[in-house]
Amino acid sequence: MPTITTGDLEVVFPKVAKEKIEVAELDVGTEIVALKYVTDLETTVTGDAAFVGKGVAESSVVLKSTKENTPKLVFQNNAFNKSNIKISGKGAGNIKSNTGAFANSKITGGKRGDSVKFGNKSIVNNATIVLGKGGDSITFGKRTTFKGKTIVNVTPGGKDVVTFGKNLKSQSGSVVIKNFDKQDKLTVGNDTFTYKQIKNGVDIPGITIKLA
Known part of the structure; x- marks a missing residue:
């Protein structure tokens, strides 16, 4: 299959997608521009990369990291x-x-402290985020929209931080946090919840927490 390689990434795509994407190498990184809805991209990222334009589906991305x-x-x-x-x-x-x-x-995290963020214009719909072994962080903006049920598995082994910009009272979707332990931290708006509070059954609208 056709392959495009830059200093930041490599993307492999089917021939039928040739007219649907462009790859632009910029000073700040490499953009994969979806000119039309596109599927079956296989992307390996080693630098700074961005998807822009139309929708991307049924695709895979690997962020290939090193210690440096x-x-x-x-x-x-x-x-x-x-x-x-x-x-x-x-x-x-x-x-x-x-x-x-x-x-x-x-999203499947790695061995170190990964960072995952969803901005105010993002819609999170039936997503699954499995954090890795390191001290990871996942952040949802104040105006992030939730639909369906999203699962965040914080995975034992690191001091993970889960942050919601505000509570989910007005949201149609919900979030389930799995494997939350004494090292982890949960913040919703201006409130930070301890392991003890969660164990004692504190009510957090739209968020269900399953302890490790």
Whole structure:
């Protein structure tokens, strides 16, 4: 299949997608521009990369890290659907969704302190985020929209931080946090909840927590 390689990434795509994407190498990194809705992209990121334009679906992204290098991936497009992102290597990865829907897709963290952020213009719909072994952080903006049920598995082994910009009272979606332990931290708006409070059954609208 056709392959495009830059200093930041390599993307493999089917021939039918040739007219649907462009790859632009900029000073700040490399953009994969979806000119039309596109599927079946296989992307390996080693530097700074972004998806912009139309929706991307049924695709895979691997952030290939080292101890010295943290690859960064930004979503600035309409949607990322039914796809998978994995952070590999001995370092950390940085993922940020600024706009669009992150739907029916999965993020799998790596061995170090990964960072995952969803901005105020992001829609999180039935997503699965499995944090790795390091001290990871996942942040949802004040105006992030939630639909369906999203699962955040913080995975024992590090001091993980889960932050919601505000509570989910007005949201149609919900979040389930799994494997929360005494090392982890949960903040919702201006409130920070301890392991003891959660164990004693504190009510946090829209958020269900399953302890490790």
